[in-house]
Amino acid sequence: MSANSILQELYAKGSRSLEILRKSAVTPHDVKILKQWGISDAAAMIGRTPQTLRNLEESGKIKAPQKIQNGKRIERVYSLKEINEIRELFKLRPSKPANTNPTMIGIVNFKGGVGKSFTSLTLSQSLALKGYKVLLIDGDSQGTSTHQGGGLIPDLHVKSDQTLLNVLIGESDEIANCIIKTHWDGLDLIPANLTLYNAEMIIPNQIYQHRQKTGEVLPFYTRLKNSVDKVASNYDVIIIDTPPSLGFITLNVLFSVNGLMIPLLPSEVDYCSTIQFLNMAQESLNRLPPIDYQFVRLLISRHKPSSMQAKTMEGAIRQVFGSSVMTNYMIETEAVSKASADMKTIYEVEPHPNDKKTFKRATDHANQVTEELELLLKMVWNSAEKISKTVTDYSEVS
Ligand SMILES: Nc1ncnc2c1ncn2[C@@H]1O[C@H](COP(=O)(O)OP(=O)(O)OP(=O)(O)O)[C@@H](O)[C@H]1O
Ligand SMILES: [Mg+2]
Structure with a gap:
């Protein structure tokens, strides 16, 4: 077998295996999704208490996050996007000063x-x-x-x-x-x-x-x-x-x-x-x-x-x-x-x-x-x- 075809065959096998691995890592819609955070973690990331998040939700200032069943309990879960939106609402999202370069x-x-x-x-x-x-x-x-x-x-x-x-x-x-x-x-x-x-x-x-x-x-x-x-x-x-x-x-x-x-x-x-x-x-x-x-x-x-x-x-x-x-x-x-x-x-x-x-x-x-x-x-x-x-x-x- 020619050197080229040996390597080609190995490449084809390797690529197929990567594709299989990727399929198991992405959603059926072919995208990766990031995990979500429970209310305690989300509140800690934002720098506010879980109760503050619940109050904001009740008063309609933030939209209700997704709720999932965990055993007998229903729990709120927040995406990073939602966490960032709440950070922005509180002006808590960190950034470089406006007039400086990244x-x-x-x-x-x-x-x-x-x-x-x-x-x-x-x-x-x-x-x-x-x-x-x-x-x-x-x-x-x-x-x-x-x-x-x-x-x-x-x-x-x-x-x-x-x-x-x-x-x-x-x-x-x-x-x-x-x-x-x-x-x-x-x-x-x-x-x-x-x-x-x-x-x-x-x-x-x-x-x-x-x-x-x-x-x-x-x-x-x-x-x-x-x-x-x-x-x-x-x-x-x-x-x-x-x-x-x-x-x-x-x-x-x-x-x-x-x-x-x-x-x-x-x-x-x-x-x-x-x-x-x-x-x-x-x-x-x-x-x-x-x-x-x-x-x-x-x-x-x-x-x-x-x-x-x-x-x-x-x-x-x-x-x-x-x-x-x-x-x-x-x-x-x-x-x-x-x-x-x-x-x-x-x-x-x-x-x-x-x-x-x-x-x-x-x-x-x-x-x-x-x-x-x-x-x-x-x-x-x-x-x-x-x-x-x-x-x-x-x-x-x-
Ligand atoms: N902290 C770590 N603990 C255990 N494994 C690690 C850690 N950091 C990197 N590795 C592993 O070591 C290998 C080399 O790491 P990485 O790819 O980040 O190095 P690199 O300097 O970018 O390499 P390259 O020069 O080939 O680009 C990878 O298999 C990676 O998963
Ligand atoms: Mg590298």
Whole structure:
């Protein structure tokens, strides 16, 4: 059998199995739906008491949520959309200050398997749970964030022109058509599939042609930034998942973002390769026009704090990089594989009673990382707001 047909056959089998898995994860209407929250959880997410929600419902200020039978009891359940509507009614929905730009965060590291996609998805979903408006951009042709975040099989359900490809190769500077709504209220996605990888082959050719024609460097690195800027005002935070390489896609990301989050495993091998990544990233940025970052943070991911080796490595990382390391970390947990076996994330699963502890531990750690990031975002937004106010005051005086 030819090499090509062996691989083709394996691909066909694999695709069929993914389709079967997806069918079990979506509704009969072919969409993923997000779980709902009971009144106590919903009230806690909003920051009001369950009784307040009941009173508002009685007085007609909010519409009655769906009611479900739980044993003998009838319980109210709220969707994230309804929770966000109530947050808006109370002016409790968090957001960046009106006159500031959203924060764009690149989740980067050229080492594979360090948790870039898990971090991208987890931060996007946990910020959306808090009520922020988030755009998750899948910049990796493997499409992990597309698969797990959007419930889409990248090579079956995503068309090439829905990915960043056209923007990155300069065919278009319109990104709005690529944005899809996810089943999470407030969380949009730009998906990826394998065709995105073509950018890595087309761009160097374009650079060569441009130099031959004009003798100048093609500013390919501005393409993502220019197109994302056009939709940025719709969001509080934009999170970009990147491929395990420092190619032309990642360079566009490095040039576009305001901050970097660099996941790394607390192991010697990963530590060494992350240091190499830092060196290569700074060398690459050196060749581009200067830009500023508001923050760069290393995030210890897939941490096993009960392992002596991992704990020692964590200590070494913190000693070397100090406050550039996130205080909180992502824990290595079975919850991730259990959730992804159902094409879900740790926030989407209603765990079996035996798994409740595992899932709680996973989401607790993820929430702590998100809260630390939220503080960072608020600091960035406050200082941007102050600068914007000073500029306004100054222009009014002069
Ligand atoms: N905290 C965690 N606990 C357990 N497993 C995890 C955790 N984070 C990630 N994983 C698993 O580790 C693998 C790699 O994670 P992920 O895909 O997020 O890494 P990545 O850096 O995006 O990889 P790539 O470089 O290939 O894009 C996946 O199978 C994922 O499910
Ligand atoms: Mg990934």
